[in-house]
Amino acid sequence: MASHTAFRPSNLDDDQTKEDESFVYAGQLANSLVLPMALQTAIELGVFEILAKASPGAKLSPSQISTEMPTTNPEAPKMLDRILRMLTSHSVLSCSAGADDAGSFQRLYSLSPVSKQFVPDQDGVSLRPLMALVQDKVFLASCGPRAP
Template sequence: MSIEQEAHSAAVQYATGVVAPMVVKAAVELDLFQRIKKAGDISAEELAAQLPTSNPGAAAMLERILRLLTAHSILSCGGGGDERRYALTAVGKLLTKNDEVGSCCATSLMTQDKVLVESWFHIKEAILEGGTPFERAHASKDPRLSNLLNLNPLFNTRK
């Protein structure tokens, strides 16, 4: 790959960098990683059947999400023909809900939380006018985000 191609690839990654983390957050919220862990391997159709959805397109949407997670080495994909079967990789196992050290489930929920993400939209103003991005986005503390921070092993300093 040429230097220009590598630069273009990196620029595209930066421009679309929010996509994979938001898909991971949705997968955590839908308990997809837990469901895949329990099944060992599973198809998008089988996952959709386990969800409380009335959306007839849920399996197709899940298929796209699962393929994206596979492209990011969070899942592996096997199976032949029309049915792909997905399983957790070592990375995917770290996104399951558990109390073990190293689980990134709470981190995913916290860092992609709407309240925290809103802060990122205020970096420019904080640089130009002062304050922090969080203060600019939210005049007061958010107890829900505080709880997420406390549940997150990376940010919880309580003993």
């Protein structure tokens, strides 16, 4: 059985290596068929931008995130939580447990190194356009017929 060793150029520091690895993983997610719809939905809803604008290292509940979205659906926090849990299970977001004002359990989500790749940087660059391209109906149709 062959083993896999990660290539790590010696001239890169650990922070740059971690950022590069996060970029590669984010690119894989953008090109995969495993969770693209949830990722695209989070992008379209502005989840990553909401978390990024809150403050560095902010941890927000689905209720707090959904209040920043243009929705009046009272079920939005529950529906959003399902999407965020899936993204967390793939290391796209980070999640921790906390208590709400009434002392009840709630999940708190924050950006991970991977999700930061989908937030435009100071130059406006992110993987959002790639994600939009590979999820576009015309692009998907050009890849051939899908099984029913």
